[in-house]
Amino acid sequence: MRTERKLSRLDRVFARLDREPERPTHIDVPRMSRHRVVLFSATLAFYTAIVWAVVVSSWLVRLDWQVMFFRPYQQWPQIHAFLDYYVVLGQRGPTAVMVAAWLGWRSWRQHTLRPLLTLGAALLLLNITVGAAKYGMGRLGPHYATVIGSNEMWHGGDIFPSGHTANAVVTWGILAYLASTPRARRWLSAISAVTSLGVGLTTVYLGTHWLSDVLLGWAAGLLILLALPWFEPLIARAESAILDLRDRRRSSRALPVPTPAPVGAGSLVLTPRNSTEPEAEVLEPVGVTRSTRAPVYLAPGPYTSRGERTPVTPVGSRRPQHPDRVSRGTTPVRPLAGG
Secondary structure, three states: OOOOOOOOHHHHHHHHHHOOOOOOOOOOOOOOOHHHHHHHHHHHHHHHHHHHHHHOOOHHHHHHHHHHHHOHHHHOHHHHHHHHHHHHHHOHHHHHHHHHHHHHHHHHHHOOOHHHHHHHHHHHHHHHHHHHHHHHHOOOOHHHOOOOOOOOOOOOOOOOOOHHHHHHHHHHHHHHHOOOOHHHHHHHHHHHHHHHHHHHHHHHHHOOOOHHHHHHHHHHHHHHHHHHHHHHHHHHHHHHHHHHHHHHHHHHHOOOOOOOOOOOOOOEEEEEOOOOOOOOEEEEEOOOOOOOOOOOOOOOOOOOOHHHOOOOOOOOOOOOOOOOOOOOOOOOOOOOOOO
């Protein structure tokens, strides 16, 4: 009895990939809706409130010092080794390589550069905004604090906001932003939120960031994700320009098609014609090349049967001529008998 082989989960995944179209017929590009604008405004207000609370050394700074003196890495040392590896999910280099590899495969599969260009635009915005805030406010970290209870601002530090946290929000959140279905977008949004939350709390556990640094890092990363629809037209123009440049380079590498030289005005050449007229000449312009294609012989007239055709002796026949031979179709003349 013949039985069919049961497909494994990996076989079903590859079978689904084989049915995937090369380029999606419709790419759902997020737009800057009213709901997104409200979220962006609320996140920007939260960002401003965190900065102001730290600048004026409010209750948030006192909470930072209390968490620092609590020393979570000494309270729970058994998870220290695991969190040393988990915090790598917020480092810019490893996470950018992993996400770029996945988005590069999607770009190759769907024949579009939008996933990679969107990731590049998000990381560029992250470096500009977070980097400027870090060096502009110059806050020192918990391990380098000088005065207890101080906000440690403008002392040449570079930890406010938390780069690990903001990078985790942007790098893993871009997967949800580029998801092709609403269900995948919801799941990826939840996963990226949990991952970035864990990365931020891990930096507080390790003592490398204040709690307020993590709060500002979450807000900074979320602002970039919410602002990406404003840059979608620029991303589309960049993709079109790159594809046009690729097409021009491909066309320039192709073999050029030979074109006839331009006809010179008033330049004529005398060329003899093969005819019976002596010294017959025709005028041809310079630069016009003769066609190397074999001549086409056309029928001289209407079709005639074989019996109706007139026999023609070929010119220049090599058969020797016999004066005594009588041509076919004529009656030979018999000599008259003398009498």
